[in-house]
Amino acid sequence: MLEYSSQPHYLVAVDCIVFGFDGEHLKILLVKRGLEPEINKWSLIGGFVGSNESPDEAAQRVLKKNTGLEGIYLEQLQIYGEPARDPIERTFSVGYFALIDINKYKTQLNDDYHAEWFLISERPKLIFDHDRMVGDAREKLRYKAALHPILFEMLPKKFTIPQLQILFEEVNDTKIDTRNFSRKISSTGLLIKLEEKDKSGSKKGAYYFKLDKKKYQANLQAFLNLIPNLKPL
Amino acid sequence: MLEYSSQPHYLVAVDCIVFGFDGEHLKILLVKRGLEPEINKWSLIGGFVGSNESPDEAAQRVLKKNTGLEGIYLEQLQIYGEPARDPIERTFSVGYFALIDINKYKTQLNDDYHAEWFLISERPKLIFDHDRMVGDAREKLRYKAALHPILFEMLPKKFTIPQLQILFEEVNDTKIDTRNFSRKISSTGLLIKLEEKDKSGSKKGAYYFKLDKKKYQANLQAFLNLIPNLKPL
DNA sequence: TTATTAATTGTCGTTTTGACATTTAATATA
DNA sequence: TATATTAAATGTCAAAACGACAATTAATAA
Missing domain, CATH: 1.10.10.10 (Winged helix-like DNA-binding domain superfamily/Winged helix DNA-binding domain)
Incomplete structure (x- = not known):
């Protein structure tokens, strides 16, 4: 087997599929991406994993930074690692799904950040493989919710x-x-x-x-x- | 948000928890690690993810390389990414669990490779966080097997x-x-x-x-x- | 007083469950 | 040849859970 040093190194990111309920509908939270490529396109809330944090911690941090939300229910979905999933550079992304009560954070979100809630069926097309992530998360949410009181x-x-x-x-x-x-x-x-x-x-x-x-x-x-x-x- | 180029890069590996059944007992397949650190200690079957393969493909490749096994049932468990989980260098590991019929591959394994089957309760202590991976995989196997015909x-x-x-x-x-x-x-x-x-x-x-x-x-x-x-x- | 509206609750026949022991098919033995 | 042995296969029954179904209740509005 090869030594560590000769191995390729990659970026590792997290992406959060944030599900919310407003009393009427199940929605997801999206943001307009702030960096190239695909800048200003709709995207999941995400960011790179820093040197001194675990993926779980990174997801919590990214979620807080982008929405002000803290202490949210977060669960690892799966890793997405197709070689070409990010056109700029190979990036692995750990998908998380989050569950929140929309009304609890409504003002906070609208005032301070530009994240936006979408009906799942009416969401805009997302960058990269984020649409697949949403589909996977939706399926897992349904699966888990049938068996666990989440x-x-x-x-x-x-x-x-x-x-x-x-x-x-x-x-x-x-x-x-x-x-x-x-x-x-x-x-x-x-x-x-x-x-x-x-x-x-x-x-x-x-x-x-x-x-x-x-x-x-x-x-x-x-x-x-x-x-x-x-x-x- | 920061640019791609300024972000830290990491190693990404896969580790396989291979469950097998010999007609009597549930067992797991372990190998003696072939590189430093912890060389010659018992470990899960693993390896780094190459530049042109997905984690799924890497898991299949690593499994084949170490055991000769091909076309095995593989399922993503979760990612392990604590900053200090590998003492040499920060490495993310995607855990997979695999299911095989021990007798089908018995000769192949014993003759050509030095992988070894262990009763789960009698397995040796493993390197890094591999013991935790085994525990998680065991739990997930039980969970899935109760609901799906795997x-x-x-x-x-x-x-x-x-x-x-x-x-x-x-x-x-x-x-x-x-x-x-x-x-x-x-x-x-x-x-x-x-x-x-x-x-x-x-x-x-x-x-x-x-x-x-x-x-x-x-x-x-x-x-x-x-x-x-x-x-x- | 009555109408309206959504919340709450009940019945019944069917299916599934879990706890329990006997019968059956083949070989080994007397 | 009859009998013993061994593990495989199968049956019963009472309780619980299920799914399909509609009537009643509590509060306000008219």
């Missing part, structure tokens, strides 16, 4: 069952039966019903719930099965 | 239900009820019963089965649920 990351602390259901419907691109859905959600034991109601959506109002954080932590790695008849995207 | 990659073309069950028991480190297991396996519709029997294990003999390849391809991405009461490792 979608709560995209909701406010207090949320209603109808809100939760809409989110699941968006992620899975399907309609879910109200009765069966709430039965399944209840059976997880993850939710705590609050006294307060959300009156914004109806006259009757919907009860707020919050996460049982202890059970949430315990179930992050556990298996649920929230979506019936799940087929591949 | 374990067939570790069996010969003709196999028996008892063999299959032993493999599932090894992967999940648990005993499975024979009756419930064969019912579940049957209900997947993935197996085709052959006339021939395997007489090596008993007087009565166990019928051979083969995969229904069409259904196998269709179900690779579909959801199964073969292991009851699955808990995190």
